Amino acid sequence: MSEKEFLENYDIHEFDVPLCTVDMAVFSLIENQLNVLLVYRDEHPCKERWALPGGFIDLNKDKSPEAAAHRKLKEKTGLGSAYLEQVETIGSPKRDARGWSLTVLYYALVDITRVTLPKVGKKTVWMPLSELKPRSLAFDHGKLIDVAMKRLRSKATYTALPIELMPAEFTLTELQHLFEMILARDLQAKAFRNRVMSANMVEETGGSKISGKRPAKLYRSTKVDRDTYFSRPLQS
Amino acid sequence: MSEKEFLENYDIHEFDVPLCTVDMAVFSLIENQLNVLLVYRDEHPCKERWALPGGFIDLNKDKSPEAAAHRKLKEKTGLGSAYLEQVETIGSPKRDARGWSLTVLYYALVDITRVTLPKVGKKTVWMPLSELKPRSLAFDHGKLIDVAMKRLRSKATYTALPIELMPAEFTLTELQHLFEMILARDLQAKAFRNRVMSANMVEETGGSKISGKRPAKLYRSTKVDRDTYFSRPLQS
DNA sequence: AATATATATTGTCATAGTGACACTATATTG
DNA sequence: CAATATAGTGTCACTATGACAATATATATT
Numbered sequence: 320m321s322e323k324e325f326l327e328n329y330d331i332h333e334f335d336v337p338l339c340t341v342d343m344a345v346f347s348l349i350e351n352q353l354n355v356l357l358v359y360r361d362e363h364p365c366k367e368r369w370a371l372p373g374g375f376i377d378l379n380k381d382k383s384p385e386a387a388a389h390r391k392l393k394e395k396t397g398l399g400s401a402y403l404e405q406v407e408t409i410g411s412p413k414r415d416a417r418g419w420s421l422t423v424l425y426y427a428l429v430d431i432t433r434v435t436l437p438k439v440g441k442k443t444v445w446m447p448l449s450e451l452k453p454r455s456l457a458f459d460h461g462k463l464i465d466v467a468m469k470r471l472r473s474k475a476t477y478t479a480l481p482i483e484l485m486p487a488e489f490t491l492t493e494l495q496h497l498f499e500m501i502l503a504r505d506l507q508a509k510a511f512r513n514r515v516m517s518a519n520m521v522e523e524t525g526g527s528k529i530s531g532k533r534p535a536k537l538y539r540s541t542k543v544d545r546d547t548y549f550s551r552p553l554q555s
Numbered sequence: 556m557s558e559k560e561f562l563e564n565y566d567i568h569e570f571d572v573p574l575c576t577v578d579m580a581v582f583s584l585i586e587n588q589l590n591v592l593l594v595y596r597d598e599h600p601c602k603e604r605w606a607l608p609g610g611f612i613d614l615n616k617d618k619s620p621e622a623a624a625h626r627k628l629k630e631k632t633g634l635g636s637a638y639l640e641q642v643e644t645i646g647s648p649k650r651d652a653r654g655w656s657l658t659v660l661y662y663a664l665v666d667i668t669r670v671t672l673p674k675v676g677k678k679t680v681w682m683p684l685s686e687l688k689p690r691s692l693a694f695d696h697g698k699l700i701d702v703a704m705k706r707l708r709s710k711a712t713y714t715a716l717p718i719e720l721m722p723a724e725f726t727l728t729e730l731q732h733l734f735e736m737i738l739a740r741d742l743q744a745k746a747f748r749n750r751v752m753s754a755n756m757v758e759e760t761g762g763s764k765i766s767g768k769r770p771a772k773l774y775r776s777t778k779v780d781r782d783t784y785f786s787r788p789l790q791s
Numbered sequence: 792a793a794t795a796t797a798t799a800t801t802g803t804c805a806t807a808g809t810g811a812c813a814c815t816a817t818a819t820t821g
Numbered sequence: 822c823a824a825t826a827t828a829g830t831g832t833c834a835c836t837a838t839g840a841c842a843a844t845a846t847a848t849a850t851t
Contacts, residue, residue, distance in 0.1 A: 506839095507838085507839055507840065507841085509838095509839085509840085509841090510837080510838055510839060510840085513837075513838080514837080514838080517837085529847075529848090531847080531848075532846070532847050532848060532849095533845065533846040533847045533848090534846075534847065549837090550836085550837070551836090551837055551838070553838085554838070554839075
């Protein structure tokens with residue numbers, strides 16, 4: 320049999336295949352709190368529960384799982400571009416009542432000032448991580464958020480990635496607070512500042528911000544390569 | 556409609572779904588060379604070309620993509636356990652002639668002295684990476700090996716993971732050669748030894764190995780947690 | 792206007808892991 | 822016993838970090 324004949328006779332519907340989805344933990348920083356984007360489910364399964372944005376890969380629209388994730392991110396946040404990273408692919412016969420299902424999990428870091436939640440369509444909400452009840456979410460999405468959060472935490476120890484969550488201009492103290500929140504521990508101001516400055520990850524804007532007493536200098540991200548790692552991770 | 560009714564009426568075969576596979580880059584160390592396991596394809600598509608071990612997730616046998624990978628590893632190498640890590644999930648409409656396909660890529664590190672290739676069934680071969688012609692492989696498997704290798708290289712800068720490739724007993728010079736091969740650069744013997752010893756990743760066996768002149772002490776892995784990272788990555 | 796106070800920012804020093812490279816140790820070979 | 826090859830160590834400079842004291846600059850208070 321030639322390859323042509325083989326392909327003409329091949330029918331994927333003859334086989335048992337898993338459900339195949341893409342899910343995303345979209346993180347943002349709102350009033351000094353880490354938030355994650357949730358979408359309300361109007362339909363079965365897990366009807367009337369909150370879930371991560373995501374869904375089936377559209378074989379006609381999507382050229383890759385990344386493309387599917389970007390499409391869904393755009394639908395939910397209006398953002399055409401944002402930091403998006405694949406975390407892990409998780410599958411089991413149990414996680415979706417419809418059958419054996421596989422999801423490619425991503426996380427996205429967005430600057431909340433650039434987001435416009437859609438006014439029509441599905442209900443979406445920013446949920447502070449501190450108020451999240453993981454068990455209440457649809458499917459295993461509580462666990463997925465946990466996996467994504469662990470990855471973000473790990474990244475924060477050896478890259479400046481969380482800077483993606485900051486608005487256009489920010490102070491180093493604000494940035495330090497963000498890292499402290501992600502890492503769930505306090506950092507030394509001097510060590511943190513040396514680290515950030517020597518990596519050339521930010522530059523002064525010239526402006527300053529008064530948040531009480533001494534004004535803090537404002538910085539912007541220099542948009543260097545996200546893959547540039549610090550020469551040492553923060554100590555545990 | 557109740558959830559029960561919904562599920563009874565749900566038929567995955569109504570939808571266009573991607574082909575869903577698991578592929579593995581199984582690395583081993585043979586005669587001081589990094590090798591990768593290849594399987595000969597008897598059937599279309601990509602008939603009569605070499606490919607990575609892998610294939611469709613079996614919804615009846617496999618409880619997770621990891622389980623599918625472990626099952627295939629056992630089939631091809633006889634190994635019931637080995638270091639196995641998910642790398643990335645890659646999909647596109649083009650990579651498989653049968654249609655839109657998604658593969659969860661893993662890499663495995665095996666001790667070649669514990670491997671027994673199956674005598675019956677598919678032809679399998681250990682291919683030295685130095686002799687590999689990536690373009691000649693089936694599908695995009697050349698690229699997959701490259702992705703897996705990049706991950707292994709990255710890991711070698713901040714973990715002792717490659718130790719999984721070594722036999723039960725080995726000398727530090729041999730281990731250093733392995734790291735040098737993976738990283739594609741020379742390392743300082745003193746720095747390397749300090750690093751390995753202070754992390755308590757190996758212990759002396761008491762024996763020694765004569766490979767010419769002064770005998771080298773033999774060590775074994777202490778099987779500490781694979782997730783314990785060095786406090787600093789090797790400099791680039 | 793001087794002082795208290797809160798937050799921002801910097802100075803200083805000890806510590807620890809790395810790279811570089813010279814040096815020592817221990818076997819075989821002729 | 823000397824030459825040699827490979828194994829393994831001593832030493833030092835460098836650098837990023839943690840710890841914490843010290844300084845800077847604004848507002849609030851008197």
